[in-house]
Amino acid sequence: MAGPRYIADDPANLRAVELDGLVALFHAPSGMTHVVAPPAPQILEALGEGPGDARAILERIRARYDVDDEEAAGAIEARLAELEAAGLVRRA
Amino acid sequence: MRHELSLAIGPVSFRVGSAWKGPVDALAGLYADYPAPDDVCDFTVRLEPEKPWRRWLRPSVAIHGDYMLPDAVPLSLAHGLLAAEMGMNLQMALGQKSFLLLHAATVEKDGRALILTGESGAGKSTLSALLGESGWRLMGDEFALLDCATGHLHPFPRAISLKNGAIAVMERVAGEGRFGPVMEDTPKGRIRHLKPRADAIARMREPARPALILFPRFGEARAMRAVGPAEVFVRLTQASTNYVALGARGFDALSGLVAGCPALAIDYPDTETALGLVDELWQGLPE
Numbered sequence: 169m170a171g172p173r174y175i176a177d178d179p180a181n182l183r184a185v186e187l188d189g190l191v192a193l194f195h196a197p198s199g200m201t202h203v204v205a206p207p208a209p210q211i212l213e214a215l216g217e218g219p220g221d222a223r224a225i226l227e228r229i230r231a232r233y234d235v236d237d238e239e240a241a242g243a244i245e246a247r248l249a250e251l252e253a254a255g256l257v258r259r260a
Numbered sequence: 261m262r263h264e265l266s267l268a269i270g271p272v273s274f275r276v277g278s279a280w281k282g283p284v285d286a287l288a289g290l291y292a293d294y295p296a297p298d299d300v301c302d303f304t305v306r307l308e309p310e311k312p313w314r315r316w317l318r319p320s321v322a323i324h325g326d327y328m329l330p331d332a333v334p335l336s337l338a339h340g341l342l343a344a345e346m347g348m349n350l351q352m353a354l355g356q357k358s359f360l361l362l363h364a365a366t367v368e369k370d371g372r373a374l375i376l377t378g379e380s381g382a383g384k385s386t387l388s389a390l391l392g393e394s395g396w397r398l399m400g401d402e403f404a405l406l407d408c409a410t411g412h413l414h415p416f417p418r419a420i421s422l423k424n425g426a427i428a429v430m431e432r433v434a435g436e437g438r439f440g441p442v443m444e445d446t447p448k449g450r451i452r453h454l455k456p457r458a459d460a461i462a463r464m465r466e467p468a469r470p471a472l473i474l475f476p477r478f479g480e481a482r483a484m485r486a487v488g489p490a491e492v493f494v495r496l497t498q499a500s501t502n503y504v505a506l507g508a509r510g511f512d513a514l515s516g517l518v519a520g521c522p523a524l525a526i527d528y529p530d531t532e533t534a535l536g537l538v539d540e541l542w543q544g545l546p547e
Contacts, residue, residue, distance in 0.1 A: 183508060185515040190490040194511035199504060201497060201511060203490055 176215035273297035283340030305347035327354035372471035480527035
């Protein structure tokens with residue numbers, strides 16, 4: 169069964185700066201700053217191609233990075249929940 | 261107000277009004293060498309009786325201004341100078357919109373600035389005061405003003421607020437004429453203010469480029485470790501009083517500062533060790 173589909177907030181709302189492996193994100197609508205670790209920035213990058221569920225996001229990340237599927241699938245679901253709570257992604 | 265004083269410290273100006281003469285006189289003594297503001301003051305601080313009759317009877321000073329904290333505890337009139345300083349700090353912390361404000365001391369050499377930041381008691385005020393007496397220009401012992409447009413730091417060389425043990429340390433290196441009155445038993449302990457050196461005041465409109473960030477910690481054996489940019493970024497957001505209020509401008513300014521400066525945590529058992537560490541690290545910086 170497919171999980172919920174997610175959509176990233178408008179990239180124009182987000183500023184991102186790489187900080188030695190981590191990424192600082194400034195989300196203009198909330199005024200919040202988040203310092204995130206992989207794979208959160210990669211999830212946002214993948215959702216930049218359009219809405220998708222965790223499986224579609226994994227496919228898109230796998231096209232760019234060398235990932236361990238099982239480990240990545242769990243991490244993507246956990247990070248999606250956090251990104252949703254932060255307002256950086258929402259259900260499509 | 262019955263008694264008033266306007267003064268400029270770096271790029272910021274204050275009008276301090278008081279119901280009593282004492283705090284304004286003490287402030288005028290400490291800031292006698294500072295220029296008067298060019299224009300309308302940025303911030304207003306009012307020192308008023310907590311209740312009208314308290315101007316005479318067990319006088320206690322409540323700090324008022326454009327920006328207020330609820331439930332601020334009034335101070336005894338004997339601590340009026342501290343009240344004025346706290347009022348000025350409070351207006352800056354809550355109202356400053358032109359600069360990203362970092363709770364940090366800064367000193368300058370050859371146009372480049374060293375930022376010392378950390379929790380209260382880490383020793384940044386004492387270290388910056390000592391550096392200011394030994395070849396560095398003191399830019400400020402309390403607030404670093406980061407210009408969001410240029411990424412440069414502006415001085416805020418207010419009178420240095422020395423606490424407890426730091427008072428004796430500085431009395432050994434600075435002349436008596438540069439000290440304010442001793443205030444005993446304040447909420448922060450024993451306090452005495454020290455005027456910065458004349459050159460720090462004369463050059464208070466002269467910004468500097470940030471070159472090194474240090475997180476000092478007093479009371480530990482000599483040690484140092486590099487601090488990664490993500491940790492520096494997070495610690496500086498915590499050290500800023502107006503990061504959230506500045507929004508995207510604050511984010512851009514802070515990420516620019518972090519990208520452009522190496523950062524280290526230093527532990528030190530005494531000030532002599534700390535000054536040696538600072539010297540060693542500064543010498544090792546690329547030009």
